[in-house]
Amino acid sequence: MTDPEKAEVSRPTSGSIADIRYGFHLLKQNPLVIFGFAISIASLFIAAFANFIVDPNAWKHTDLSFRLCWNNPAINWGLVNIFNCGAQIYPLGTDSYGRDVLQMIILGIPLDVQIAIEIVTSAVIVGVVFGGIAAYAGGVVDEIILRITDIFLAIPGILLAIVLLVILGRSFGILTLAVAITWWPTYLRLMRSQVLGEKEKPYVESLKAMGAGPSRILFRHIVPNSIYPIFVQATLDIGGVILTVSALTFLGFTPNPLIPELGNLANDGIRYIFTAPWLIIFSGLTILIISLGFNLLGDGIRDVFDPRLRR
Amino acid sequence: MDESRLAAEEWLVKLYEYAIRRLILMVFVLFMLSLVVFYLTRGLLPPTSALSSYITPRMNDTAKLAVAQSLGVATSSCPSFTDFTRSTPGCVVPLWQQYFTWLRNVISGNWGYTLLPGISGTETTWNVFFSRFPYTAELAIAGAALTILIAIPFGIVSATHNNKLPDHVSRVISLGGYSVPQFWFGALAQILFVLYIRVNGLGFLPANGALATNCGICISDPGLVSQITGVPVLDGILSGNPSYLWDALVALALPSVTLAITSIGALTRIVRSSMMEVLRQDYILLARSKGLKDRVVIYRHALRNALLPAITISGLLTALLLGGAIVIEIVFSWPGVGNASLIAADVLDINFLELYVLVTALIIVATNLVVDLLYAKMDPRIRY
Numbered sequence: 232m233t234d235p236e237k238a239e240v241s242r243p244t245s246g247s248i249a250d251i252r253y254g255f256h257l258l259k260q261n262p263l264v265i266f267g268f269a270i271s272i273a274s275l276f277i278a279a280f281a282n283f284i285v286d287p288n289a290w291k292h293t294d295l296s297f298r299l300c301w302n303n304p305a306i307n308w309g310l311v312n313i314f315n316c317g318a319q320i321y322p323l324g325t326d327s328y329g330r331d332v333l334q335m336i337i338l339g340i341p342l343d344v345q346i347a348i349e350i351v352t353s354a355v356i357v358g359v360v361f362g363g364i365a366a367y368a369g370g371v372v373d374e375i376i377l378r379i380t381d382i383f384l385a386i387p388g389i390l391l392a393i394v395l396l397v398i399l400g401r402s403f404g405i406l407t408l409a410v411a412i413t414w415w416p417t418y419l420r421l422m423r424s425q426v427l428g429e430k431e432k433p434y435v436e437s438l439k440a441m442g443a444g445p446s447r448i449l450f451r452h453i454v455p456n457s458i459y460p461i462f463v464q465a466t467l468d469i470g471g472v473i474l475t476v477s478a479l480t481f482l483g484f485t486p487n488p489l490i491p492e493l494g495n496l497a498n499d500g501i502r503y504i505f506t507a508p509w510l511i512i513f514s515g516l517t518i519l520i521i522s523l524g525f526n527l528l529g530d531g532i533r534d535v536f537d538p539r540l541r542r
Numbered sequence: 543m544d545e546s547r548l549a550a551e552e553w554l555v556k557l558y559e560y561a562i563r564r565l566i567l568m569v570f571v572l573f574m575l576s577l578v579v580f581y582l583t584r585g586l587l588p589p590t591s592a593l594s595s596y597i598t599p600r601m602n603d604t605a606k607l608a609v610a611q612s613l614g615v616a617t618s619s620c621p622s623f624t625d626f627t628r629s630t631p632g633c634v635v636p637l638w639q640q641y642f643t644w645l646r647n648v649i650s651g652n653w654g655y656t657l658l659p660g661i662s663g664t665e666t667t668w669n670v671f672f673s674r675f676p677y678t679a680e681l682a683i684a685g686a687a688l689t690i691l692i693a694i695p696f697g698i699v700s701a702t703h704n705n706k707l708p709d710h711v712s713r714v715i716s717l718g719g720y721s722v723p724q725f726w727f728g729a730l731a732q733i734l735f736v737l738y739i740r741v742n743g744l745g746f747l748p749a750n751g752a753l754a755t756n757c758g759i760c761i762s763d764p765g766l767v768s769q770i771t772g773v774p775v776l777d778g779i780l781s782g783n784p785s786y787l788w789d790a791l792v793a794l795a796l797p798s799v800t801l802a803i804t805s806i807g808a809l810t811r812i813v814r815s816s817m818m819e820v821l822r823q824d825y826i827l828l829a830r831s832k833g834l835k836d837r838v839v840i841y842r843h844a845l846r847n848a849l850l851p852a853i854t855i856s857g858l859l860t861a862l863l864l865g866g867a868i869v870i871e872i873v874f875s876w877p878g879v880g881n882a883s884l885i886a887a888d889v890l891d892i893n894f895l896e897l898y899v900l901v902t903a904l905i906i907v908a909t910n911l912v913v914d915l916l917y918a919k920m921d922p923r924i925r926y
Binding site: 263309310378379381382384385386387388389390391393394395396397398399470471474477478481482483497500501504505508511512514515516518519522523526527530 | 567570571572574575578579582583586587710713714717718720721722723724725726727729730732733736737738811861862864865866868869872873883884887890895898899902903906907
């Protein structure tokens, strides 16, 4: 921890390269951010290489004679009727289809991380484009776009996603769409407030004088200058999106209950909560760790890059 | 003196104008939302899905057609039910006309019949929904109360001990609460209290249900208490039956803590950042330099201003709680509307889903309006 007064003296002007480097310097000193960064990188690594760590077809091999068994001597659940699965050690037990829970969790991480990144990316794109247009055009366009976001903000995201999944069918594509539809208003509002401040700056005036068209001014100049709070918010949201997605698959909105996905595994686990508690405990713990990692990282970044909170 | 009174009156007039503008906007948002919900449920699904809660397999086609016509889905010139199911041109009423028929029914309180199994084949959607709604409301209010009681002290301590141990502890707890899957926390609580912490061989707290009889410390016989409001805790107070009240509270304990866990994380962060901003203001420095005690500066001078932004997120809080309630109700088998909505989703009971979405939206929009007006009343600096 640096002395806050010294930091104040050496603080560069806001927005410059030196400012960003100073920000990273502050980030490096916060142990929680380092921790979050490590978890995020680890989960992205597992997401990228899961198919090399575990046989990608392992989830298809169901064997009901090995269902819900536990023989890892490290944990004693203290339950009466635990089925022992014989010689081969399953470190996290087996699920109700007789598959290794550890393998299923590793195979499940890529799907969740991929869906979360897709959702955040599409929500950011929609929010940035329409938020930028709303703020730059102003007037009626602004009013119409804002009223449309009001409609989406009036329903809890998970409820809207459930209705969409019921109507459009249960698939991971629809799931991505349904959750993305509930997340874009946040980015739209953030982008709109950013552009509102940015468009009054002198360089926009001089661009107009040079004859640049509105779409060029907005997307080539204003948007790149005002987008970094959106990225911070996006990092902060990945954890929340993973929670929403897994909550939906936990509620049973999945195309196939056999597919290894963390919410799916938890859905299997809640049925056997008092006979095989390891199922829900470890699948939920994985979701908690991944989402905590991204939240710690995003929270630290926001604290450092928000000049109002920085000392 | 006169001038300031005039200014105050002018401000009040502006506040009323603002309130009326917001009220019109609220009606508009609800109207648009009903359009979206109607299009999603009736426009994207085949026209026969609107009939599902009215027709039985034993009905003949003439009777089915009569039902479709009375609901305003089939035209009166439609020759047969098969033509209707095949959507022959001129047989299905245009969607916008269906919408106005539906809207008229809905505004007059006629939400049709529900398909929900196990309740009754002839119950109206409205009755089924509002017989279950008190349980959800009870859960959400208990969750909100817990959130406020825990998050505000946490946020204050976190801001006043910025970057010291209490701040780090509170940061980890609030971020942990924000990152924990609610179904996992609920399941873990059940496993702990039912499997491992036991009294007289029974689970210490009930695993599920609003009024379970299987817990070790429950004392009353739920069948003996007359339902007045449908909310167990409120019924316990109104009927003057302390043992019933105790049981209702015991059953509420785990679900409400699980529900509150996410919003505690969110609210703590907001209280912390707004408190930190207020503590840096000049008037706090002035108060400190007058020699006032830290306690007085924090609780008398800073807290009142710091809590204002926290109040505005009550709208967000209600959305979080009502949305989270679905997962909690499933995990704890709570007999509320969220639990029923999943059954409704399975059997494609669109009447129930429509009512659920629109009632939830009405609650959230109305809360936002009330909060914004309260905010204007409490903070005289705000002008409209």
